[in-house]
Amino acid sequence: MEKIPSFQLDHIRLKRGIYVSRKDYVGDEVITTFDIRMKEPNREPVLGAPELHTVEHLAATYLRNHPDYKDRIVFWGPMGCLTGNYFLMRGDYTSRDILPLMQETFRFIRDFEGEVPGTEPRDCGNCLLHNLPMAKYEAEKYLREVLDVATEENLNYPD
Numbered sequence: 001m002e003k004i005p006s007f008q009l010d011h012i013r014l015k016r017g018i019y020v021s022r023k024d025y026v027g028d029e030v031i032t033t034f035d036i037r038m039k040e041p042n043r044e045p046v047l048g049a050p051e052l053h054t055v056e057h058l059a060a061t062y063l064r065n066h067p068d069y070k071d072r073i074v075f076w077g078p079m080g081c082l083t084g085n086y087f088l089m090r091g092d093y094t095s096r097d098i099l100p101l102m103q104e105t106f107r108f109i110r111d112f113e114g115e116v117p118g119t120e121p122r123d124c125g126n127c128l129l130h131n132l133p134m135a136k137y138e139a140e141k142y143l144r145e146v147l148d149v150a151t152e153e154n155l156n157y158p159d
């Protein structure tokens with residue numbers, strides 16, 4: 001079988017950041033898939049599954065309620081390698097276009113207090129697999145070290 005495009009990306013030189021992973025054309029519409037990379041692949045400890053799961057619940061809740069973008073949100077989900085998330089939007093976007101939206105989203109996670117949405121047994125497939133304090137810690141770190149100081153190398157995949 002052929003090596004699919006996302007395995008051809010040079011993960012050795014990949015930094016943390018926001019990247020356009022691919023664009024898919026569905027009828028007349030473009031779907032932009034973003035790589036929301038929170039950890040440098042193979043060079044630092046990955047996210048714990050519980051906090052990545054909490055990031056998923058909070059990011060999806062925030063984005064699907066967003067007054068300007070809720071109709072454009074297709075999907076948010078964790079990467080199996082535990083270094084980040086995939087985020088799909090309806091429309092043709094660049095990483096820079098969504099940098100403010102990602103800053104808002106991760107500030108929402110950093111500042112979140114109370115019960116994480118969707119963590120009752122009837123709402124989630126593994127409702128015990130959550131860690132809000134660590135999700136807040138990782139959101140703060142990603143904001144401070146990456147999103148709030150993003151340069152071109154945090155917004156474009158290495159050549």
Ligand SMILES: [Zn+2]
Nearest residue numbers: 053124125126
């Ligand atoms: Zn869940």
